[in-house]
Each structure stands twice: as C-alpha cells, then as structure tokens.
Amino acid sequence: MDAFGPITIAAAAAALALLGVRGRKRLALSRAKHPSLTGHVRMAKRFAAQLPFYEYGEAEFAGVDGASEAVAARRRAGFARLSALYRERYAKTRALTEEAKAGISDLQFTGRYRVPFQFSRIVRENLSAGSFLQSASGVEVTDLDGNRLYDLTGSYGVNILGTDAYKACIQEGAGAVEALGPVLGALHPVVADNVRRLRAVSGMDEVSFHMSGTEAVMQAVRLAQYRTGRRRIVRFCGAYHGWWSDVQPGIGNPRPANDTLTLADMSERTLKVLATRRDIACVLVNPIQAMHPNGGAPSDGALVDSGRRAAFDRAAYADWLGRLRAVCTASGIVLIFDEVFVGFRLAPGGAQDYFGVRADLVTYGKTLGGGLPIGLLCGRHALMRRFREDRPGDICFARGTFNAHPYVMGAMNAFLRRLETPEVRALYADLDARWDARAAELNRRLEAEGLPVRVVNMSSIWTVLYTRPARYNWLLQYYLRLEGLALSWVGTGRLIFSLNYTDADIAAVTERFVAGARAMEADGWWAGPATTDKAIRRGVLREMIAVRWRGLRGRGGVAADAGNSPVPAE
Structure with a gap:
C-alpha cells in the first residue's frame, strides 16, 4: 500500500498540473472572445431560441416610444401618406411580387426581416415596393412601373464597374466561347x-x-x-x-x-x-x-434604436x-x-x-x-x-x-x-479621397439641416448612422425609396455604389437623400421624448420578458400577444 503512495501522489500532481494548463488555455480563449452576444455564439443562439414573437397593432404602432398624442397623430398621417404613395407608385411591381412570393422562399425571408419584427406585418402590408426590376443602365435601375432609381444596392457587391460594363462582359464572354x-x-x-x-x-x-x-x-x-x-x-x-x-x-x-x-x-x-x-x-x-x-453586417431589421456603430481607420x-x-x-x-x-x-x-x-x-x-x-x-x-x-x-x-x-x-x-x-x-485613381469627399459632403448637408443622420464609408461602401436615440430609424429606407434611391433588403445598413458614379450622380443622390431625411423628420418619427439607446433597449427587453413570461404561464402565447405592446418602451 505504501509503495503506491508516491506514485499516486505523483499521478495526482500531474493530473492537477494538466488541469491547470487546460484551465489557463480555456481562460485565455474565453478572454479572447468579444464581450457581446455576437462574440459568444452559443449564448447568442440560446437567446435567439427564447426570443418571443409579438407585434404592435395599429393603435400603438406610432407611439411605442411614449411620444405625445400630437406627435403620434403626425406620424399616423405621415404613414398613411407613405402607404398611399407606395400603392400608387409601385402597383405593378408589388403585385407581381405578391404573386411570386408564395413560391420564392427568399422573398418571404427578406420581406419579413427588413425592419424589426414587432413592426414587420404592418410595414409589409403598407410599404412594399416590390422586388422586380425590368432594366438597368448607367447607375440607375427601372422597376415594372417605370420608376427610375439610383442603384445603391451594388448587386450585393457584384456591381463595381456599372451594369453596362457587366452586360458587355457577358456578351463578349459568350461570343468568345460560343463555339x-x-x-x-x-x-x-x-x-x-x-x-x-x-x-x-x-x-x-x-x-x-x-x-x-x-x-x-x-x-x-x-x-x-x-x-x-x-x-x-x-x-x-x-x-x-x-x-x-x-x-x-x-x-x-x-x-x-x-x-x-x-x-x-x-x-x-x-x-x-x-x-x-x-x-x-x-x-x-x-x-x-x-x-x-x-x-x-448592419441591417435595418435589427435597428431597434440608434446604436449602430461604424468607423474606418x-x-x-x-x-x-x-x-x-x-x-x-x-x-x-x-x-x-x-x-x-x-x-x-x-x-x-x-x-x-x-x-x-x-x-x-x-x-x-x-x-x-x-x-x-x-x-x-x-x-x-x-x-x-x-x-x-x-x-x-x-x-x-x-x-x-x-x-x-x-x-x-x-x-x-x-x-x-x-x-x-x-x-x-x-x-x-485617388479612389479613397474621392469617395471620402463625397461622404463628407453628404454629412455636411445633413448637419446643416439639423437632421440626425450621418454616413460612414469605407471607400464606396457606406453605412448610415443615427445621432439621436429613436425607435423608428428603420423607416428612413422607405422615405429614400420614394425619393428615387434603391436600397437592398438590409436597408440603410449598407449602401454600395458602383465606381462609375460621377460627381453629378452623387450630387443627385445627395439631394434625394437629404430630401428623404427631411420628410421623415417632418412626419415626426424623430420627435419622440428624450431618451437614450440603453433605455430603448431595456424597454424592448422588458416587452420580450413580459411576453415570454405570459407564454410560460400559459396565458396567451404568440397568438394572444399579437397586436399588443406589453410594456411601453422608455
């Protein structure tokens, strides 16, 4: 028995040492993760699995941030005007989109996640511009209703040289291999x-x-x-x-x-x-x-406040x-x-x-x-x-x-x-300097007009930031569309310009962007009570907890919660 004593002690010491090494490695790995849900993917997945569905009804849609009745009435009038314009201006495009959507799962997904889910149904019913285009030329695209829009989608990054260049590449390439x-x-x-x-x-x-x-x-x-x-x-x-x-x-x-x-x-x-x-x-x-x-990647579907951050060094x-x-x-x-x-x-x-x-x-x-x-x-x-x-x-x-x-x-x-x-x-030639100057000019115009919007760019890739805490920033994409700017389904999260944009084209985009932001400001969507992004996020979290708690108690669940705002946001 005594003969095994030193061996047992040595083995135990070795095991403890090994555990110590593994523990230090594990600790170093944990510390190398970003201290956010994005940095802890398993935790993020668990959180997402518990995220309950609920949505705002017509009555509370325009006032979930605690805005006064006067401001909410202004917003409702602005939203009604937007809805009427969308139905009139994009009738053919949205009709074909609705017809095709039942058989195209991608359209069902992107349509649902253009805005935070609590607002999604009402937005889909009222502000759909459709997903079909009939032509493209220069830096513009044309939808089925004949609306011409400046293309800020970049075809998800494909379009660097301009659509006409790619048409020529396809034609030349087909000719070269035709035999x-x-x-x-x-x-x-x-x-x-x-x-x-x-x-x-x-x-x-x-x-x-x-x-x-x-x-x-x-x-x-x-x-x-x-x-x-x-x-x-x-x-x-x-x-x-x-x-x-x-x-x-x-x-x-x-x-x-x-x-x-x-x-x-x-x-x-x-x-x-x-x-x-x-x-x-x-x-x-x-x-x-x-x-x-x-x-x-920034997306308006996750824009519950003004907490989007971006910078390029x-x-x-x-x-x-x-x-x-x-x-x-x-x-x-x-x-x-x-x-x-x-x-x-x-x-x-x-x-x-x-x-x-x-x-x-x-x-x-x-x-x-x-x-x-x-x-x-x-x-x-x-x-x-x-x-x-x-x-x-x-x-x-x-x-x-x-x-x-x-x-x-x-x-x-x-x-x-x-x-x-x-x-x-x-x-x-001078690519960064040219695009930096273009972004700076847009920011100058936005600041001069007191609009709570700015852009940050990495060359010809831009994202839109918001300087005033608000719950309705995701609406800007719909005002920009009415001004003739085509954005992808992530909305203002990522604007992608082709390099063939001229100074005149950029000047036109700048004017339209400012006009869209100005119209959104006039309709009162940034006129909510003074608050902070942290307070907004806490308010949304309380809503989720209230819905989840009611579901766990068996009183309601998803169907019963639809249309209700469980807890007013701060």
Missing part, C-alpha cells in the same frame, strides 16, 4: 488566360474554380485543415464567410460548429491565443470588418493585419483573406494590395464573374495540393459540375481584361 458552348468537364482555352491573370492579381501560385463565394471559402478551409493536419477554424466576431455551418456558428445555423472558434477582432488577447495553441488550422479574415470590427486595420500575419506565420496557421465581397473594389489587386498584407489563401467571387456566378480560390502550391505524394489514398476531394463553366470563364476573362484598361484604372 464550345456549355460543354462541361473539359476546359475552354480562355481558362488558361484567366489563370495567368489571376496569378498576377493575387500573387498566388494556383487557382481553384467554384460556383459561389461560399464554396470557395469551404474549399479554402478544407485545404487548410488537410495540409496542416489541424481541425480548428478561427473566425472573427461578426464576420460573414458564407452560410455553411462551420463559418456561421450561432444564430442562423441549425447545426453546431464545434471546430470553430469565434474570437475578437483587433485584440491582443486573440493574438496570444493564436500564438499558444497548436490545434488551429486557419484564420479567416473578411476585410469589410475593418468598417465595423466585432459587429455583424485604414492604417489601424493594416497594422492589425500585419501583426496577425506575423503570428500566423510563427504558429504555422494558414491566413485566409475572404475577399468575396471587397475583392477588386478597394484596389485592382484587392485587399491584399490595399492593406499591404499577403495572405496564404485568398477567396474571390461576385464581381470577378463579370456578371455571372463565380467563386475562386487562389493559394500557394503547398496549400492547394489536394493529394499526398506518399499516401495516394489520402486526398482532399473537391469538384463541381459547373466549375469553370465556359460562359462564366468567358465573362470573367472580359472582366479581367477590363481591369487593365485605362478607363477602368482611372476609376481607381
């Missing part, structure tokens, strides 16, 4: 020229073609795991890398992403975790996060990427730049050139297809190889029926050739 047509598997000779140009643009050795940005990111992560033999993925809080489960943990993903670590962006604690762990295969960076580090983010690059190199971690959204918008050489930092793997998409669907992965030889010379059965398989489709490759080639023309290069 082969839609023959798949074999490659059209234009692919060889695309590869040569892509290697020059990306600074990488090899290229892998895919059909979407999500697919390209999937393959980048799989190859990083395959080549390093590690399983963990690091993504940064709030960053979007497609909708597949491993890079979209938390809300919106019905499956757990157990190998994914969500860490804080621009954090020394994150660098410490990356420097000390040996199970991390790759780090994913989406450069658009430089505009709102640790925050999700190019030098600070470049410095962060440089330090991240150094840590990844020292730790054998694959650094992946996801440039699906920003690629070729910030610079002809993409975000790598713009920030002066080189990645190990880079994904592209959207605009690169010249107007057609595309996803692309570029990387170093050592990381792109999908097989092992010494183990022929050990492979990382990835193929797709439509990868390198001849027509897509033709349109891509036309786009890549355009990037080298003097006309397109001129669009990039």
Whole structure:
C-alpha cells in the first residue's frame, strides 16, 4: 500500500498540473472572445431560441416610444401618406411580387426581416415596393412601373464597374466561347488566360474554380485543415464567410460548429491565443470588418434604436493585419483573406494590395464573374495540393459540375481584361479621397439641416448612422425609396455604389437623400421624448420578458400577444 503512495501522489500532481494548463488555455480563449452576444455564439443562439414573437397593432404602432398624442397623430398621417404613395407608385411591381412570393422562399425571408419584427406585418402590408426590376443602365435601375432609381444596392457587391460594363462582359464572354458552348468537364482555352491573370492579381501560385463565394471559402478551409493536419477554424466576431455551418456558428445555423472558434477582432488577447495553441488550422479574415470590427453586417431589421456603430481607420486595420500575419506565420496557421465581397473594389489587386498584407489563401467571387456566378480560390502550391505524394489514398476531394463553366470563364476573362484598361484604372485613381469627399459632403448637408443622420464609408461602401436615440430609424429606407434611391433588403445598413458614379450622380443622390431625411423628420418619427439607446433597449427587453413570461404561464402565447405592446418602451 505504501509503495503506491508516491506514485499516486505523483499521478495526482500531474493530473492537477494538466488541469491547470487546460484551465489557463480555456481562460485565455474565453478572454479572447468579444464581450457581446455576437462574440459568444452559443449564448447568442440560446437567446435567439427564447426570443418571443409579438407585434404592435395599429393603435400603438406610432407611439411605442411614449411620444405625445400630437406627435403620434403626425406620424399616423405621415404613414398613411407613405402607404398611399407606395400603392400608387409601385402597383405593378408589388403585385407581381405578391404573386411570386408564395413560391420564392427568399422573398418571404427578406420581406419579413427588413425592419424589426414587432413592426414587420404592418410595414409589409403598407410599404412594399416590390422586388422586380425590368432594366438597368448607367447607375440607375427601372422597376415594372417605370420608376427610375439610383442603384445603391451594388448587386450585393457584384456591381463595381456599372451594369453596362457587366452586360458587355457577358456578351463578349459568350461570343468568345460560343463555339464550345456549355460543354462541361473539359476546359475552354480562355481558362488558361484567366489563370495567368489571376496569378498576377493575387500573387498566388494556383487557382481553384467554384460556383459561389461560399464554396470557395469551404474549399479554402478544407485545404487548410488537410495540409496542416489541424481541425480548428478561427473566425472573427461578426464576420460573414458564407452560410455553411462551420463559418456561421450561432444564430442562423441549425447545426453546431464545434471546430470553430469565434474570437475578437483587433485584440491582443486573440493574438496570444493564436500564438499558444497548436490545434488551429486557419484564420479567416473578411476585410469589410475593418468598417465595423466585432459587429455583424448592419441591417435595418435589427435597428431597434440608434446604436449602430461604424468607423474606418485604414492604417489601424493594416497594422492589425500585419501583426496577425506575423503570428500566423510563427504558429504555422494558414491566413485566409475572404475577399468575396471587397475583392477588386478597394484596389485592382484587392485587399491584399490595399492593406499591404499577403495572405496564404485568398477567396474571390461576385464581381470577378463579370456578371455571372463565380467563386475562386487562389493559394500557394503547398496549400492547394489536394493529394499526398506518399499516401495516394489520402486526398482532399473537391469538384463541381459547373466549375469553370465556359460562359462564366468567358465573362470573367472580359472582366479581367477590363481591369487593365485605362478607363477602368482611372476609376481607381485617388479612389479613397474621392469617395471620402463625397461622404463628407453628404454629412455636411445633413448637419446643416439639423437632421440626425450621418454616413460612414469605407471607400464606396457606406453605412448610415443615427445621432439621436429613436425607435423608428428603420423607416428612413422607405422615405429614400420614394425619393428615387434603391436600397437592398438590409436597408440603410449598407449602401454600395458602383465606381462609375460621377460627381453629378452623387450630387443627385445627395439631394434625394437629404430630401428623404427631411420628410421623415417632418412626419415626426424623430420627435419622440428624450431618451437614450440603453433605455430603448431595456424597454424592448422588458416587452420580450413580459411576453415570454405570459407564454410560460400559459396565458396567451404568440397568438394572444399579437397586436399588443406589453410594456411601453422608455
């Protein structure tokens, strides 16, 4: 018995030491997460699962912020005027949208989440402008009713050069591959020229073609795991890398992403975790996060107050990427730049050139297809190889029926050739200075008129901020639409301009934007009682708790709560 005593004590000490090491690692990982629900994806998912549905009825819709009856009456009159204008101005477009919506799940989703859910039904019934367009030219689009609008949607990031350029790319590309047509598997000779140009643009050795940005990111992560033999993925809080489960943990993903670590962006604690762990295969960076580090893509659907934040410091983010690059190199971690959204918008050489930092793997998409669907992965030889010379059965398989489709490759080639023309290069000359000045002029006009709205930009990507705490900021998108500005379903969260906007076009957009904000101010939506964003959020939380509590007690539930405002917001 005594002989085992020292052994038992030694084993216990070793176990405690091991637990101590693991505990320190766990603590370091926890501290590297952003202190928000976005930074704690499992907690966010649990919270979302408990979020109860309720909505405001007609009676309280215009006064949930505690506004006086006079202000609420002004708002009701303004809303009625908006509703009448929408029904008159967008009749054909909204009629076809209603007809098609029953068979298009995307329309059902985007229509429901354009505004905070408590207001959604009444807004859908009254302020739908429809989702169909019949033509596009220059920087304008035209709907089925003949309304011409300045396009601020950017086709989700695809439209960098202007719609006319992409029409030409598609036409030229189709002509170049017409003799082969839609023959798949074999490659059209234009692919060889695309590869040569892509290697020059990306600074990488090899290229892998895919059909979407999500697919390209999937393959980048799989190859990083395959080549390093590690399983963990690091993504940064709030960053979007497609909708597949491993890079979209938390809300919106019905499956757990157990190998994914969500860490804080621009954090020394994150660098410490990356420097000390040996199970991390790759780090994913989406450069658009430089505009709102640790925050999700801004959307009016989540705009319950005026708490949206954004700012862009190019030098600070470049410095962060440089330090991240150094840590990844020292730790054998694959650094992946996801440039699906920003690629070729910030610079002809993409975000790598713009920030002066080189990645190990880079994904592209959207605009690169010249107007057609595309996803692309570029990387170093050592990381792109999908097989092992010494183990022929050990492979990382990835193929797709439509990868390198001849027509897509033709349109891509036309786009890549355009990037080298003097006309397109001129669009990039003094790019940041030009777009910064345009945003500054809009802010000057808004401030001069005392309107509680400002814009922040990252080159030609803008987001709208609100300077006065309010519950109705999400309504601005509908006033802007009436002024002839087309926004995507995220509303004022992200305005995306094509680079072919002239100074005259921007001047017209500025006038219309100010007019829309002025009309919203006149209708009283920013005239609520003095409050704070914190008080607004607390008020909404109390409403949710009251609804949830009634549901747990079995008195009402969703159906009974519809149309009621359980607790007035502060």
